[in-house]
Every structure is written in C-alpha cells, then in structure tokens.
Amino acid sequence: MALWRWLGKTARELRVDGQAELAEGLVRLAQMAADGQADAAAEAAPAVERTARSGSAPEWAAAFAGHWPVAARAGDQAEGESVLPAALARLRACHLAGGGTPEPGSGCGPAVCAAEPVLTCYTNIDGPGHVVDRATLLAESLRHTLPGEPAWEALVLAQADMLIDDERPDEAIRELDTRAAAARAGGAGVSLGYAFGYVRALRHLDRYDEALSALERVEAGMTAAWPGGAARAAARRHTDTERARMLAWLARAGRRSPQEARAALPQLREADAHPRMRPAWAEAAEHLVAVGALDNDWRLGTALTTWSRYFERVGSHRLCLRVSLIAARLAAARGARWTADCALRRAERALERVRRGAEEAGDLAEIRAEAARRAPRGLPVAASEVLPLLRRQSPDEVDPEYQADLVLAALEERPGDAALLNALGQVGRTLGLTDAAAERHWPRVRSAPGDQKAALSLLETLLADKDTAGLRALVRHLTDAALTPDDDPAPRHGTADAESPGIAATAPAG
Numbered sequence: 001m002a003l004w005r006w007l008g009k010t011a012r013e014l015r016v017d018g019q020a021e022l023a024e025g026l027v028r029l030a031q032m033a034a035d036g037q038a039d040a041a042a043e044a045a046p047a048v049e050r051t052a053r054s055g056s057a058p059e060w061a062a063a064f065a066g067h068w069p070v071a072a073r074a075g076d077q078a079e080g081e082s083v084l085p086a087a088l089a090r091l092r093a094c095h096l097a098g099g100g101t102p103e104p105g106s107g108c109g110p111a112v113c114a115a116e117p118v119l120t121c122y123t124n125i126d127g128p129g130h131v132v133d134r135a136t137l138l139a140e141s142l143r144h145t146l147p148g149e150p151a152w153e154a155l156v157l158a159q160a161d162m163l164i165d166d167e168r169p170d171e172a173i174r175e176l177d178t179r180a181a182a183a184r185a186g187g188a189g190v191s192l193g194y195a196f197g198y199v200r201a202l203r204h205l206d207r208y209d210e211a212l213s214a215l216e217r218v219e220a221g222m223t224a225a226w227p228g229g230a231a232r233a234a235a236r237r238h239t240d241t242e243r244a245r246m247l248a249w250l251a252r253a254g255r256r257s258p259q260e261a262r263a264a265l266p267q268l269r270e271a272d273a274h275p276r277m278r279p280a281w282a283e284a285a286e287h288l289v290a291v292g293a294l295d296n297d298w299r300l301g302t303a304l305t306t307w308s309r310y311f312e313r314v315g316s317h318r319l320c321l322r323v324s325l326i327a328a329r330l331a332a333a334r335g336a337r338w339t340a341d342c343a344l345r346r347a348e349r350a351l352e353r354v355r356r357g358a359e360e361a362g363d364l365a366e367i368r369a370e371a372a373r374r375a376p377r378g379l380p381v382a383a384s385e386v387l388p389l390l391r392r393q394s395p396d397e398v399d400p401e402y403q404a405d406l407v408l409a410a411l412e413e414r415p416g417d418a419a420l421l422n423a424l425g426q427v428g429r430t431l432g433l434t435d436a437a438a439e440r441h442w443p444r445v446r447s448a449p450g451d452q453k454a455a456l457s458l459l460e461t462l463l464a465d466k467d468t469a470g471l472r473a474l475v476r477h478l479t480d481a482a483l484t485p486d487d488d489p490a491p492r493h494g495t496a497d498a499e500s501p502g503i504a505a506t507a508p509a510g
Contacts, residue, residue, distance in 0.1 A: 081315025148188020
C-alpha cells in the first residue's frame with residue numbers, strides 16, 4: 001500500500017476515534033516533508049509528538065511524527081553529513097527500543113522506517129562508496145517490515161537503488177520483480193510509486209524507451225495514486241526530472257528532438273527550491289547545451305555554482321562532485337576561467353571524500369587538461385584602467401564571468417589593490433563565488449589590517465557568504481591588529497569605492 005493511501009486511511013480512523021488533532025498533525029508533517037519544508041516540520045513536530053504520546057494514540061504515532069523533519073532534510077533537501085547524526089540517532093532510538101532488537105510493531109511502525117533517512121544520507125554523501133553500509137542496514141531493516149507496508153516498499157526501493165549504485169541494475173530489476181511478487185502473494189501488492197525503481201534501473205541499462213513508458217504509466221495514474229497538494233507535486237517533480245534527463249540524453253544521441261527535450265526541462269526556480277532535483281537537472285542541462293537547445297551563459301553557471309556549493313556545505317559529496325564536474329565542463333566551454341577553476345577545485349575536494357571515484361577522477365583530469373590548454377585571459381588595457389573600462393560597459397555588454405577574469409588578471413599585476421579586490425568581491429557575489437573572492441581578500445587584509453577599504457570589502461563578502469567562521473576570524477584579526485602598534489603600514493595600490501559602478505553585484509539565484 002502506498003504511504004499516502006495508508007496515511008489517508010489511518011487519519012480517517014483516528015478522526016473517528018476522536019483524535020482529529022493527531023490525525024491533522026501527522027498528515028501536515030508528511031506534507032511538509034514532501035514539499036521540502038524541513039524547518040517548518042522541525043518546528044511543528046514536537047507538538048505533534050506530545051499529542052502522539054498522550055491518550056490512546058497508536059504506539060507508532062510518536063516515531064512517525066519525529067520521522068519527518070529528518071526525512072525532509074535527507075530527502076527533498078538532499079542533505080548528507082549535516083543531517084546524518086540526527087538520522088542515526090533516530091535509527092538507534094527506534095531500532096533499539098528497550099535495549100535490544102525490537103519486535104515488529106515496536107519502534108518504527110508500518111508506515112515509515114527510521115532506516116530510510118539514514119540510507120538516503122548515505123546515498124547523498126557517497127552512494128557507491130557506502131554500498132556495504134546500505135546493504136547491511138537494509139538486511140536488518142527489511143526483517144522488521146511486512147510485504148506491502150509503506151515502510152517495506154520504501155526499503156525495497158532503497159535496495160534497488162543500492163544495487164544500481166553497485167553497478168548491478170539488472171539485479172535491481174530482478175529484486176523489484178521478486179519483492180513485488182511476494183507482496184502480491186500476500187494480498188497486498190505495490191503502489192504506483194514502485195515504478196520509479198524500475199525507471200532508474202532501466203535508465204542505467206540504456207533501456208530508455210521502456211523507462212519512458214514506465215513514467216507514462218505513473219503519470220497516467222498520478223491523480224489516483226497521490227492526493228493533491230504536496231504529495232502529488234513531489235511525485236510530479238520526480239517524474240518531470242527523470243523524463244527531462246532521459247529526453248536530453250536521447251536528444252544528444254539524435255533519437256529525440258532538442259525542442260522536445262528542452263520543453264521537458266523543469267523551470268530553474270523549481271530546482272532552486274528543491275535540491276533533490278538539481279543533479280538530474282544539471283545533467284539534462286549539459287546535454288541540452290550540447291545540442292544547442294539551452295544557452296550556456298553565466299546565469300546557468302551561477303546556478304550550478306550555487307547548487308554545488310550547497311551540496312558541499314551539507315556534506316553531500318557525491319552530489320557535489322557530479323554537479324561540480326558539469327559546472328566545470330560548461331564553464332570551460334564558454335571560456336569562464338575563474339568559474340571553471342573554482343568548480344574544478346570544488347570537485348577535487350569532493351573527490352577526496354568519496355570512494356570508487358576512478359571515473360570521476362578521469363573526468364576531472366580531462367577537464368583540467370582542457371582548461372590548461374586555454375591561454376590566460378589577456379588584458380585589453382593596462383591593469384590600472386580595467387575598472388574604468390568595465391564601468392563604461394553598457395548593461396547589455398555586462399558578463400560577470402568576463403569581468404571577474406579581467407579583474408583577476410589585473411590583480412596579478414597589482415596584487416592587494418583595494419579597488420580591484422572590492423570589484424572582485426562584488427562580481428563574486430553575483431556569481432555565487434563569495435568563498436573564492438574572500439580567499440583573494442585575506443592576504444591583503446592580513447598584511448595590511450589598517451586598509452579599511454579592503455577589510456570592509458572582505459566583510460561584505462563574508463556576510464554575503466554567511467561565513468560565520470570567517471567573520472569571527474576577521475574580527476579577531478582586526479582586533480589584534482588594533483592592539484598592536486604598526487609604525488609601517490603596508491602601502492595601498494588603490495582605494496575601493498563603496499561600490500564600483502558597472503561591476504556586476506547582484507545576488508546569485510538559489
């Protein structure tokens with residue numbers, strides 16, 4: 001039985017039993033998680049848990065309520081190491097209730113299993129590298145569910161995902177078939193959402209036509225399978241991103257029209273709002289760029305930068321690696337040197353955190369070699385004239401990535417120039433590269449703490465990056481410098497304006 005059908009049936013039973021408040025709370029939490037509202041779910045969950053622990057509420061209700069804030073973060077928000085400790089704590093609490101392995105019905109209950117967010121975290125962090133951990137946890141968890149229960153179905157789909165990440169998609173299909181037959185033999189069956197397991201396996205087997213047909217069946221039955229609102233919207237996002245990725249690849253292979261593939265790509269703002277969509281969206285975008293159906297411009301680059309930095313921040317290293325490699329390839333192709341270099345460095349950091357990354361390491365080396373073959377950005381004017389040149393550009397001419405490359409080339413000749421650093425900070429904020437811009441600021445601020453303009457520019461960059469540790473370090477450094485007499489302040493190459501007109505300084509999307 002599908003989770004949402006089970007939840008609707010259970011909520012009706014709770015209302016009949018006089019527990020309408022609990023019923024509404026449980027449904028609301030599940031909807032928040034489906035919509036990715038992790039903060040709202042975390043705020044609402046304690047009150048629902050208190051209600052679930054009072055009166056004649058089912059024994060599974062409190063665990064069900066506590067499940068959703070963590071599930072939202074690992075699921076729709078695609079967090080990894082940032083939420084793994086909380087997911088593991090819930091797993092220990094539910095699976096080791098009473099100091100030992102719980103009997104069926106204690107701990108998790110039939111609808112959700114505390115192992116689900118942990119498995120999702122492992123996948124986000126490094127799916128292929130955590131295959132053994134996932135297989136071990138799945139073997140233990142499946143023993144405490146019954147075929148046809150929502151928790152059982154979610155774990156079976158996680159089992160199929162694990163097999164695919166272990167490069168065994170054909171075995172994943174056999175596993176899905178076997179488990180579905182067992183559920184039908186018990187009179188339960190599987191939900192329409194079970195088809196998503198087949199879609200991913202078929203895609204990895206290059207059986208795209210069959211995978212698209214499976215998606216069509218899901219879409220045809222969507223109204224009946226998922227209630228309106230957040231649940232159906234989440235299923236729609238899953239369907240749309242899978243279709244977009246496959247059609248984009250087929251367009252690149254010459255088997256579908258680029259126009260059809262481009263029309264299938266969800267809006268960028270939807271992927272901004274739901275990080276789970278981002279890796280598939282980025283993959284589809286790269287294929288569409290290759291066939292000329294999508295512009296490879298700085299706006300696309302800024303989105304990919306923002307997304308890959310998000311995955312790095314939440315510890316989803318495998319997802320960060322995938323998006324960073326795409327960002328680097330596209331940036332190198334459009335000649336955006338700074339953007340490409342930052343993406344490559346981000347990919348290198350992610351590669352160090354994953355196992356089984358030989359293919360990605362090869363991709364990284366190939367992109368770096370391609371980038372190295374490109375000549376450094378030459379200055380069309382003297383370094384001292386770069387900012388006046390950029391200020392004279394009309395709005396239609398402004399390309400923040402080109403501006404950044406010119407400013408960086410000028411800084412090679414005039415290191416520590418406060419005006420150039422300020423301009424780099426502004427364009428870095430536009431491109432979502434505030435971390436890289438701050439890195440360029442620090443040597444000047446450390447060598448010349450009395451340069452207030454450079455310090456202010458760094459402060460603005462750190463604030464834009466929400467870099468709390470960096471802000472503390474800056475305050476400590478400036479405070480220590482103020483307490484230490486300096487009779488020989490470092491010379492300045494320039495004076496930063498509060499804002500350099502003509503230099504892109506808009507906030508990045510996402």
